[in-house]
Amino acid sequence: MWQIFSCVPLASVVFGSFIVYDPSDVIPSSEWAADNAYVFDWHSSGVTYQDIAIKGPYYYNRQRKRISHEVLENHTNDTSVLVVTEGSTLDVEYTTIVKTGYSTSLTQSSFFGANAAVNNANGSSLYLSNVNITTHNGAANVYTHGNTSVIYAENIWAYSSGPVSHGFYASGNGTIHAKNVHHYSGGTRCSSFSGDVPNGYIHAENVIAHTDGVGSAICFLQGVCNMTNVVGYARNAPIMFSDGAMGPVTGIWKDSDVTAGLLAGILIFSDSAIADGSVTVLDNTKLTVLGNTMPALWAGNIIAVAYIKSSSINNTASGILAVANYSSVTQDFDYYAGYDDNNELSPAQLTIHVEDSDLSGSLVAFNKSLLNFNLANYSNWTGETKVGYGKSYLAVHLDNTSSWTLTGNSALQNFSNADTSLSNIISNGYNITYDTKSVANSALKTKTYKLSGGGFLRPE
Ligand SMILES: *[C@@H]1O[C@H](CO)[C@@H](O)[C@H](O)[C@H]1NC(C)=O
Ligand SMILES: *[C@@H]1O[C@H](CO)[C@@H](O)[C@H](O)[C@H]1NC(C)=O
Ligand SMILES: *[C@@H]1O[C@H](CO)[C@@H](O)[C@H](O)[C@H]1NC(C)=O
Ligand SMILES: *[C@@H]1O[C@H](CO)[C@@H](O)[C@H](O)[C@H]1NC(C)=O
Ligand SMILES: *[C@@H]1O[C@H](CO)[C@@H](O)[C@H](O)[C@H]1NC(C)=O
Numbered sequence: 001m002w003q004i005f006s007c008v009p010l011a012s013v014v015f016g017s018f019i020v021y022d023p024s025d026v027i028p029s030s031e032w033a034a035d036n037a038y039v040f041d042w043h044s045s046g047v048t049y050q051d052i053a054i055k056g057p058y059y060y061n062r063q064r065k066r067i068s069h070e071v072l073e074n075h076t077n078d079t080s081v082l083v084v085t086e087g088s089t090l091d092v093e094y095t096t097i098v099k100t101g102y103s104t105s106l107t108q109s110s111f112f113g114a115n116a117a118v119n120n121a122n123g124s125s126l127y128l129s130n131v132n133i134t135t136h137n138g139a140a141n142v143y144t145h146g147n148t149s150v151i152y153a154e155n156i157w158a159y160s161s162g163p164v165s166h167g168f169y170a171s172g173n174g175t176i177h178a179k180n181v182h183h184y185s186g187g188t189r190c191s192s193f194s195g196d197v198p199n200g201y202i203h204a205e206n207v208i209a210h211t212d213g214v215g216s217a218i219c220f221l222q223g224v225c226n227m228t229n230v231v232g233y234a235r236n237a238p239i240m241f242s243d244g245a246m247g248p249v250t251g252i253w254k255d256s257d258v259t260a261g262l263l264a265g266i267l268i269f270s271d272s273a274i275a276d277g278s279v280t281v282l283d284n285t286k287l288t289v290l291g292n293t294m295p296a297l298w299a300g301n302i303i304a305v306a307y308i309k310s311s312s313i314n315n316t317a318s319g320i321l322a323v324a325n326y327s328s329v330t331q332d333f334d335y336y337a338g339y340d341d342n343n344e345l346s347p348a349q350l351t352i353h354v355e356d357s358d359l360s361g362s363l364v365a366f367n368k369s370l371l372n373f374n375l376a377n378y379s380n381w382t383g384e385t386k387v388g389y390g391k392s393y394l395a396v397h398l399d400n401t402s403s404w405t406l407t408g409n410s411a412l413q414n415f416s417n418a419d420t421s422l423s424n425i426i427s428n429g430y431n432i433t434y435d436t437k438s439v440a441n442s443a444l445k446t447k448t449y450k451l452s453g454g455g456f457l458r459p460e
């Protein structure tokens with residue numbers, strides 16, 4: 001259970017508060033405190049090829065079956081309850097699945113789904129409808145692996161305790177379509193939805209998701225997180241970790257109301273070398289960011305684009321809207337790591353396109369990172385730009401329907417404004433300085449301009 005404020009993302013004059021109920025109201029996480037406190041040591045996590053057999057008492061190999069109104073269980077380490085493999089097709093409806101038993105290899109669980117309650121692999125299709133899945137000791141609820149493996153799930157209640165127990169987990173290019181989901185996980189590194197090496201393709205709609213553990217996002221992105229109508233609360237994680245290390249990734253949040261409690265609202269990175277092709281979309285979505293130092297968007301060691309459309313970001317606690325940094329995160333998922341942790345680090349390049357949105361907070365770039373901010377279609381931004389440390393590249397572009405209300409002096413490498421009267425800038429006495437050496441600023445002719453509210457736009 002948790003509380004959110006004003007469920008209506010935009011233009012709501014009635015600010016109410018809502019209590020959201022999730023599976024932890026039925027099975028209190030305090031009953032599984034030891035499971036949830038367990039942190040898997042990722043430094044010794046095992047080999048990255050499959051060295052464990054995926055097994056379970058309900059095992060379907062090249063079969064077509066239907067399971068209805070059953071209770072399926074298993075309580076053994078490294079064992080699934082239901083395994084669907086080698087091109088099988090299985091329908092499961094009105095069924096309860098319960099699993100306990102530990103994972104002995106983090107990598108085997110993450111990359112191949114060892115110990116997941118439900119494992120669908122090698123070109124199989126699994127249809128879950130009205131299914132209740134509970135796991136303890138560290139086991140994913142539902143896992144799919146393989147290029148043509150797919151799961152369609154609807155009306156799902158999923159609960160887990162213990163580490164690395166994601167709700168819906170896709171890897172090896174596996175695909176999940178889920179709708180009407182209630183999910184809770186109490187452990188560390190247990191996202192409600194998760195994609196893993198090389199990619200997971202996740203499409204989820206109508207979701208209530210609550211995670212409590214460190215590293216447990218609402219969606220961990222490698223591949224696609226396509227999230228619609230999600231009400232989510234990640235108490236000790238961003239709502240999304242977007243890891244672009246393996247190739248292009250797309251994270252979409254539409255019609256959602258999501259709250260993050262650690263690191264950032266959305267954390268965009270590469271866990272190895274810098275990579276290009278990271279896309280994030282917030283569409284008609286409210287992102288709430290708790291914590292005094294958390295930015296709404298954070299990018300490190302990645303070349304990323306974010307589109308913010310008809311959305312509201314309300315992060316008054318930190319006053320920071322976006323950060324681009326020479327940094328990454330480790331699999332501890334609880335701090336911004338430097339070169340000591342990842343010697344392939346590069347500065348981030350984050351471009352944000354804003355449309356029909358009202359945003360507030362500062363933009364901060366560190367150590368040669370680049371942060372490019374474009375406001376269009378009646379967007380309003382209240383904020384300033386800042387350099388964290390070192391030389392950094394900050395750019396702001398405004399169309400003539402958008403506005404910028406300054407909260408501090410801002411130094412820009414690039415600045416452009418389609419409103420040549422500059423009346424869309426409310427300076428509050430603060431100044432914007434621009435880099436005369438940047439060709440993007442040539443239209444400003446190295447001149448100084450008066451801004452409304454007493455400040456100036458002038459060359460630096
Ligand atoms: C779990 O499944 C394994 C493998 O299929 C089986 O050998 C074992 O008896 C089952 N154990 C329990 C406790 O369900
Ligand atoms: C299952 O794993 C737990 C935790 O690692 C361990 O304590 C237990 O001995 C294992 N059980 C068996 C039968 O190996
Ligand atoms: C999928 O196929 C691979 C390669 O043949 C095999 O190693 C693996 O055990 C299979 N997985 C399952 C769950 O059957
Ligand atoms: C799902 O199963 C768990 C454990 O078996 C139970 O506590 C819970 O009430 C069930 N949820 C629903 C919605 O039936
Ligand atoms: C997926 O397809 C690619 C390309 O054909 C292949 O290299 C890879 O082994 C396949 N992966 C799985 C998990 O089946």
Ligand SMILES: *[C@@H]1O[C@H](CO)[C@@H](O)[C@H](O)[C@H]1NC(C)=O
Binds near residue numbers: 173247
């Ligand atoms: C699976 O992913 C790998 C790595 O991204 C890619 O090379 C391969 O073509 C993919 N296969 C399919 C069938 O999508």
Ligand SMILES: *[C@@H]1O[C@H](CO)[C@@H](O)[C@H](O)[C@H]1NC(C)=O
Binds near residue numbers: 226228
């Ligand atoms: C995202 O999922 C919705 C259904 O939930 C679907 O209509 C839409 O096409 C998907 N978008 C992408 C880009 O896959």
Ligand SMILES: *[C@@H]1O[C@H](CO)[C@@H](O)[C@H](O)[C@H]1NC(C)=O
Binds near residue numbers: 005009015314316
């Ligand atoms: C943003 O946060 C402030 C302070 O917490 C609150 O008064 C306001 O209603 C919020 N706005 C939206 C759109 O949620």
Ligand SMILES: *[C@@H]1O[C@H](CO)[C@@H](O)[C@H](O)[C@H]1NC(C)=O
Binds near residue numbers: 323
């Ligand atoms: C920026 O990155 C450095 C490591 O390179 C890290 O120590 C610092 O905490 C990061 N700050 C933010 C706000 O990202």
Ligand SMILES: *[C@@H]1O[C@H](CO)[C@@H](O)[C@H](O)[C@H]1NC(C)=O
Binds near residue numbers: 356380403
């Ligand atoms: C931005 O401010 C203008 C002028 O006050 C207003 O008309 C417009 O609706 C605002 N845009 C948003 C997305 O709230």
Ligand SMILES: *[C@@H]1O[C@H](CO)[C@@H](O)[C@H](O)[C@H]1NC(C)=O
Binds near residue numbers: 326339367368390
């Ligand atoms: C800043 O970037 C340089 C590489 O350009 C790196 O050597 C240095 O450690 C970074 N500083 C911090 C504080 O991250």
Ligand SMILES: *[C@@H]1O[C@H](CO)[C@@H](O)[C@H](O)[C@H]1NC(C)=O
Binds near residue numbers: 429
């Ligand atoms: C803005 O620039 C003017 C002119 O250089 C200066 O007098 C003023 O103090 C500056 N304002 C701030 C807030 O630094």
